[in-house]
Amino acid sequence: MKTHNQKAWFFVLPVLFLVAFNALVPMMTVVNYSVQETFGNNLFFWQGLDWFENILRSDRFHAALGRQFLFTGLILLIEVPLGIAIALSMPRKGVWVSVCLVAMALPMLIPWNVVGAMWNIFTLPKIGLAGYFLNDVLGVNYNMTQDPVAAWVTIIVMDAWHWTSLVVLLSYAGLVSIPEAYYQAAKTDGASNWSIFRYIQLPKMKTVLTIAILLRFMDSFNIYTEPFVLTGGGPGNSTTLLSIDLVKIALGQFDLGPAAAMSLIYFAITLLVSWLFYTLMNKDNLN
């Protein structure tokens, strides 16, 4: 039971101040840019909602948004089932548990641009392990700097390599919280492996899986550094995800107005989907 106490606000004030400094001031700057046009020299002209209309109607934005949803969708479809499957087959006791946990968490602790650089070195034709193996041993014509399909496969495999462990660790934490007695009861009833999974393991993993999906959604939807270092958005525009396109507009072309409007639309989409997940998650907790 929690008690009502308005003085608790004093405890959250430092957090509020620090986060607000970092969140509100830049956000206001973005809002400010999004309704103005500038020709340099700090001259700004009121533009109203034109940038928003332009962005929402531009084919370029639609294409980048489409690629972004495709990427995030594929990531969730691959990483969530794979993560659950790996967690189910992991050992539950003994030294191997620690070995598994440390080895699996390792990719998540590598700086994101190093992940991109590492996969670049790994997939270089003739020089990289994967590039050499695919081209010269298996005879597949693999070159991700020229072939959009190869580039897509590479960024998806890279992300699966980088983040599947998150789903594994969370599912595993859910699994080990199931008391042994549940399994014994299931055994006595002669339950199949599938029904054990469906009626005992899956319900126990529900909360952690919601968190895993929420985190994977947010992070893959906002992904920038890894694919940028690996493919630079190419070949052509084939792997130009939303944030790569945004940085191109903002820092490459210095079109501050359109970039700001696009940022706000982008943020609104992330917020909306995440809010849906968050509401679902809290509903689960109440039940």
Next chain:
Amino acid sequence: MQKRHIVPVLYILFLMLPIYWLVAMSFKTTGEILSGFSLFPQTWTLDNYRTIFTDPTWYWGYINSILYVSINTVISMVVALPAAYAFSRYNFLGDKHLFFWLLTNRMAPAAVFALPFFQLYSAVGLFDTHIAVALAHCLFNIPLAVWILEGFMQSIPKELDETAYVDGYSFPRFFITIFVPTIKAGVGVAAFFCFMFSWVELLLAKTLTAVAAKPIAATMTKTASSAGYELGLLAAAGTLTIIPGAIVIYFVRNYIARGFAMGRV
């Protein structure tokens, strides 16, 4: 070994392959790398590492990264502990909205903030300092730390607080000598996550620094693009960025999952 254990074994092998390749590359000479494929380094060389440890632009990159990551972790933990306590123990006006608002900052694409952050930190005169990066990373690390700590604190019964007050403890004394030690696993995990997300983030760190506080990751991007194809050097620098993570992860291995679940397992 049971048959089903083949799955995690294969998975870990898959995880280790690119890492192995990075480490192997770091011990090869540029000549060997460009001359073609070799599974193991033919002529082992430490030249790549020697360059990093003797060239100040390289090793200062590491020092800078470690400095701002440490400052960020300390700031985040100091402010997040009392806030998480307030969220876990009290109802107050707007608490749920505030909590969700904090969470939304974890969702904002960093790309959105790159330019405004540059302008903000230039305006307050902190551009190219460690404290600027440390403060900027608070944007996503403080909400995360509050979230994780609140989860851990919820599992501590309120009777602990009440008993301490009955025994005549003042709030600060109770908080520091009893409460924080009780959730030390949570504190460790939250600190680990602050360390981790500050260590792996590059976009903001790169935007907010030029020379004096430049992170190692930014030094690497510059090498990759400007100095031609020094893959061996790049691989050595990459290998060195994995080591701090590998060390800290060992200490929190049993709590990582609980941390990712924001203390809610």
